[in-house]
Amino acid sequence: MNDPQTPGTTNPSGSTGNPYVVNSPTTEQERALRKLTHVLYALYALFWLTGGVTAIVAIIINYIKRDDAVGTLYASHFTWQIRTFWWSVLWGVLGVALAVVMVGFAILWVLGIWTLYRIVKGWLYLNDNKPMYAARI
DSSP, X not given: OXXXXXXXXXXXXXXXXXXXXXXXXXXXXXXXXXXXXXXXXXXXXXXXXXXXXXXXXXXXXXXXXXXXXXXXXXHHHXXXXXXXXHHHHHHHHHHHHGGGXXXXXXXXXXXXXXXXXXXXXXXXXXXXXOOSSOOOX
């Protein structure tokens, strides 16, 4: 008889009974996450053409679907995208504030290159089915 309190055992519903053990997603769920992650990278890439609207849509989706990605390589991509967004916002605000003294234009230019790098690197890693961060031991 399986004890629901014992880690590693399963109950009739298939879950482990341990709230800290995440059940692995099905192949169909992983395919859906992969497709969604591609769409999110596309939305982030289009932010230059839309005045940032697509990036706002993407960050909202990142936060809504983040729990679905836990335990998959897509979780690292969601974290990568979220960090890229918030660091871009921070440096963008700083760059605009400092544009008055001309330093801001350099910050904004570097920010554009950095953001492009993050989008391209993330998309390439996704294409190769690689997580964004190395596994911690």
